[in-house]
Amino acid sequence: MPNPINWRPKFKYIFDGVFVIGTILLILLSLAGYLGEFNRYLELTSHFKLQYLIVSFCPFFFFVMRRQKLGLILSLVCLIINLVEIVPWYLPQASAIASETDGQKLRVLQSNIDKYSYQLSKVIPLVREEQPDVAVFLEASKNTAKKLEVLQDIFPYSIAGQDGDIDGTVVYSKLPLKNTSVKSIGEGRVSVLADLTIQGQVISLITAHPSTAIGKAYVEQRNRQLVAIANYVAKVKNPLLVGDFNISMWSPYYRRFVNKARLHNTRAGFGILPTWPTCRPLLYIPIDHCFVRRDIKVLNIRTGHEVGSDHLPLITDLWIPRKST
Incomplete structure (x- = not known):
């Protein structure tokens, strides 16, 4: 057998x-x-x-x-x-602070609240809990921007820029906003611009929301927008650039962007902190960013809890050094 x-x-x-x-x-x-x-x-x-x-x-x-x-x-x-x-x-970044008298802490909260979501029941409590000095809301429709006005009791200063009825950017601040403007940097969605004076230094807040990278035309538009934003920011002395950039740190277009604009991603030393998409956590990637120059120290950066959007909020704690005399 x-x-x-x-x-x-x-x-x-x-x-x-x-x-x-x-x-x-x-x-x-x-x-x-x-x-x-x-x-x-x-x-x-x-x-x-x-x-x-x-x-x-x-x-x-x-x-x-x-x-x-x-x-x-x-x-x-x-x-x-x-x-x-x-x-x-x-890997930890060098962020030593000589003394608390040598600067001031600045907390920035940014959140893409999703123009198709309209859920503010989680966003507003998060803002009140975190008590940021500056809060930036992306994809805020006119209706959403109106509802955000309940935050004026803690944020006396604000500016909004709309891209039609269902898309826009709203900035709230505890600090005076000077030289405010709303303009297109390149093409696509408008950016909100404002100066904050902290410890004698003028910090230029710039918001950005390049096109969604879906489809050839939108990808090419996003890449042109990144070039335009980099050219603009490179000329700014102390930029604070925040937004949903629809690109991760590993894209060759991202590398070209940060090099040309001479920017430091505040994530460095704190992890990759994926922010999108909340509905598909297995595909989480980091596309929401906060950028500064390297002489501004990053004390901490983290994602906030889910707020009913397809993006997680980012909360960044910065240390603005006193202007040298």
């Missing part, structure tokens, strides 16, 4: 092959974003570094248990590619 076929070794080879192929595909996805300037679909792959990193641990542990040398090398390569993009955001 013939010996029965032993399928176990064959299944092992099949699983090895599947995991090797899967790891190679994951490596290709991890690298594709670096070529994002050549194709919008390649650029789209750049935003999911965190997801690639988490998934790459699966083949790594599989090949460790299988003691499969080729697969282990491939999975290590995949891990390293993504770790070098994630880990630096968690």
